[in-house]
Amino acid sequence: MAQATLATYSVEVNEEGYMLQPDQWNKEIAEAIASELGIKLTNKHYEVINYLREQYAAGNALTIRKVGQSGITDIKGLYVLFPKGPLKYSSKIAGIPKPASCV
Amino acid sequence: MKKLIILGGGTAGTMMANKLDKLLDKKIWSITIIDKDTIHYYQPGFLFLPFGIYEKKDVIKPRAKYIPDDVELILSDVDRVVAEENQIFLADGRTLDYDYLIIATGTEIRPDQTPGMLGEEWRKSIFDFYTFEGAVALTEQIKDWNGGKLVVAITEIPFKCPVAPLEFIFLADAFFSEKGIRDKVELTLVTPMSGAFTKPIATKKLSQLLGEKQINVITDFYIEHIDNENKKLVSYDEQEVSFDLLAIVPMNMGNEVIARSGLGDDLNYVPTDKHTLQSKAYPNIFVIGDATDIPTSKAGSVAHFAGEILTENLLSAIEGRPLTASFDGHANCFIETGFGKGTLIDFNYTTEPLPGTFPYPIIGPFSLLKPTRLNHIGKLLFRWMYWNILLKGRELPIDSHMSMAGKKEMTV
Numbered sequence: 058m059a060q061a062t063l064a065t066y067s068v069e070v071n072e073e074g075y076m077l078q079p080d081q082w083n084k085e086i087a088e089a090i091a092s093e094l095g096i097k098l099t100n101k102h103y104e105v106i107n108y109l110r111e112q113y114a115a116g117n118a119l120t121i122r123k124v125g126q127s128g129i130t131d132i133k134g135l136y137v138l139f140p141k142g143p144l145k146y147s148s149k150i151a152g153i154p155k156p157a158s159c160v
Numbered sequence: 161m162k163k164l165i166i167l168g169g170g171t172a173g174t175m176m177a178n179k180l181d182k183l184l185d186k187k188i189w190s191i192t193i194i195d196k197d198t199i200h201y202y203q204p205g206f207l208f209l210p211f212g213i214y215e216k217k218d219v220i221k222p223r224a225k226y227i228p229d230d231v232e233l234i235l236s237d238v239d240r241v242v243a244e245e246n247q248i249f250l251a252d253g254r255t256l257d258y259d260y261l262i263i264a265t266g267t268e269i270r271p272d273q274t275p276g277m278l279g280e281e282w283r284k285s286i287f288d289f290y291t292f293e294g295a296v297a298l299t300e301q302i303k304d305w306n307g308g309k310l311v312v313a314i315t316e317i318p319f320k321c322p323v324a325p326l327e328f329i330f331l332a333d334a335f336f337s338e339k340g341i342r343d344k345v346e347l348t349l350v351t352p353m354s355g356a357f358t359k360p361i362a363t364k365k366l367s368q369l370l371g372e373k374q375i376n377v378i379t380d381f382y383i384e385h386i387d388n389e390n391k392k393l394v395s396y397d398e399q400e401v402s403f404d405l406l407a408i409v410p411m412n413m414g415n416e417v418i419a420r421s422g423l424g425d426d427l428n429y430v431p432t433d434k435h436t437l438q439s440k441a442y443p444n445i446f447v448i449g450d451a452t453d454i455p456t457s458k459a460g461s462v463a464h465f466a467g468e469i470l471t472e473n474l475l476s477a478i479e480g481r482p483l484t485a486s487f488d489g490h491a492n493c494f495i496e497t498g499f500g501k502g503t504l505i506d507f508n509y510t511t512e513p514l515p516g517t518f519p520y521p522i523i524g525p526f527s528l529l530k531p532t533r534l535n536h537i538g539k540l541l542f543r544w545m546y547w548n549i550l551l552k553g554r555e556l557p558i559d560s561h562m563s564m565a566g567k568k569e570m571t572v
């Protein structure tokens with residue numbers, strides 16, 4: 058566990074930079090993580106991010122397939138929004154822990 | 161009379177029938193088990209068929225042979241469960257009532273879910289090894305194959321026995337080496353995950369092994385469709401991997417009976433309390449094996465460890481006591497690495513696979529996350545244990561809860 062400064066906030070992150078306390082998250086932090094990943098956030102990005110945060114808060118496991126069925130965008134669309142990491146990068150920006158792909 | 165029904169007579173269902181047959185008072189209880197198929201397959205053996213290590217007869221037995229005499233076996237497809245009414249409708253029109261239900265319908269491959277998988281090349285150059293038919297067809301193909309690109313690919317997570325694709329590719333490496341054509345075979349593992357396995361320390365060790373054996377690994381590859389004409393896997397972000405021979409793990413889903421009964425999630429897995437193994441929706445339904453949505457491996461060993469917990473909790477529920485037994489997600493998997501060696505992982509919900517010895521410190525005799533001859537023997541012994549101990553609901557000399565004894569704590 059480590060502390061990182063994102064935007065101007067000090068937050069708890071894991072070794073890979075995923076936030077460990079989703080309630081420390083805000084939009085400025087999201088923008089900071091996104092720009093590190095080379096992603097410019099649009100409303101569509103935020104729809105996905107909000108969906109991820111809601112699902113995480115409800116204790117639901119997340120998969121690319123599930124987000125692809127959310128009605129916000131399909132899987133191809135997710136790849137366009139978050140190239141190379143449709144779930145990994147979106148989760149990182151959403152300030153939730155890295156989705157544990159099931160064992 | 162009170163009625164207990166077990167839906168699914170595979171690994172977990174058969175094991176529960178044998179356990180409960182001994183524990184429930186037959187003057188009060190009747191036990192019925194339902195399965196659609198007369199054959200019980202030893203699924204871990206499917207991996208050994210294509211490489212000539214096992215023959216067909218090693219992996220098939222009559223299902224009835226493993227069901228105790230006092231348990232009624234019904235061979236029929238189940239159409240649906242109406243949980244509100246405690247009723248089961250069989251495909252042949254019969255209706256059964258139950259007081260308690262154990263769901264053990266497992267998981268199955270769904271090649272129909274990926275465009276192009278069931279195309280022209282299915283069972284010509286595209287094979288699964290998760291069904292008996294698939295493994296047998298692949299055996300024929302691999303026998304006379306004289307080299308090219310062999311791709312082993314995973315379509316979607318979760319899938320049962322998450323180490324099976326690795327074992328397949330390790331065994332292929334050994335098989336083609338022994339045949340003297342390894343230099344003509346390019347081996348590639350394609351996975352939607354970010355590494356060879358799901359947990360960091362095991363991934364690191366297994367990646368080293370893959371590297372040593374000159375097996376390529378392509379990660380974060382999420383298959384969108386298969387191009388049959390050009391023999392290519394195509395991902396959602398339009399990457400391509402071409403193959404001459406493809407051994408694929410198609411998408412895994414729970415049986416459709418779960419969907420028809422309104423009991424499942426979007427992959428037809430039944431929402432289950434990960435500690436008590438009780439259905440989240442109905443207190444008189446328990447769920448075990450691959451049919452659950454609990455966050456651990458879908459493996460026979462998991463069903464075995466969960467079996468003891470489920471037995472205890474089911475008996476408590478029947479007697480109106482609180483469910484105190486708690487499953488920790490314990491999984492234990494031998495991984496064949498080829499050339500007469502194997503490695504071993506032992507883990508649970510909270511502890512990832514660690515190196516060390518198993519089950520005892522220092523003396524082992526098995527080694528965790530390290531290829532040894534003894535681990536390979538352990539894997540081969542597993543088949544004997546499967547038919548004679550696991551299915552019969554007997555105890556193994558291993559605790560259902562994972563133990564830290566012999567494990568070395570470490571970080572990546």
Ligand SMILES: Cc1cc2nc3c(=O)[nH]c(=O)nc-3n(C[C@H](O)[C@H](O)[C@H](O)COP(=O)(O)OP(=O)(O)OC[C@H]3O[C@@H](n4cnc5c(N)ncnc54)[C@H](O)[C@@H]3O)c2cc1C
Pocket residue numbers: 167168169170171172173194195196197202203204205206207236237238239264265266267289290291320321324415417448449450451458459460461462463492493494
């Ligand atoms: C290639 C391969 C290698 C493996 N290697 C290992 C290993 O090394 N170690 C290990 O521990 N595990 C291994 N496994 C996994 C192991 O085989 C499974 O996890 C285990 O069999 C799960 O048991 P189950 O009872 O939940 O499901 P299953 O054994 O699959 O049984 C489900 C049963 O339900 C029946 N059924 C389903 N739907 C219906 C319906 N509608 N009506 C009637 N009947 C129905 C089916 O016919 C089936 O018999 C491997 C699996 C594969 C495919």
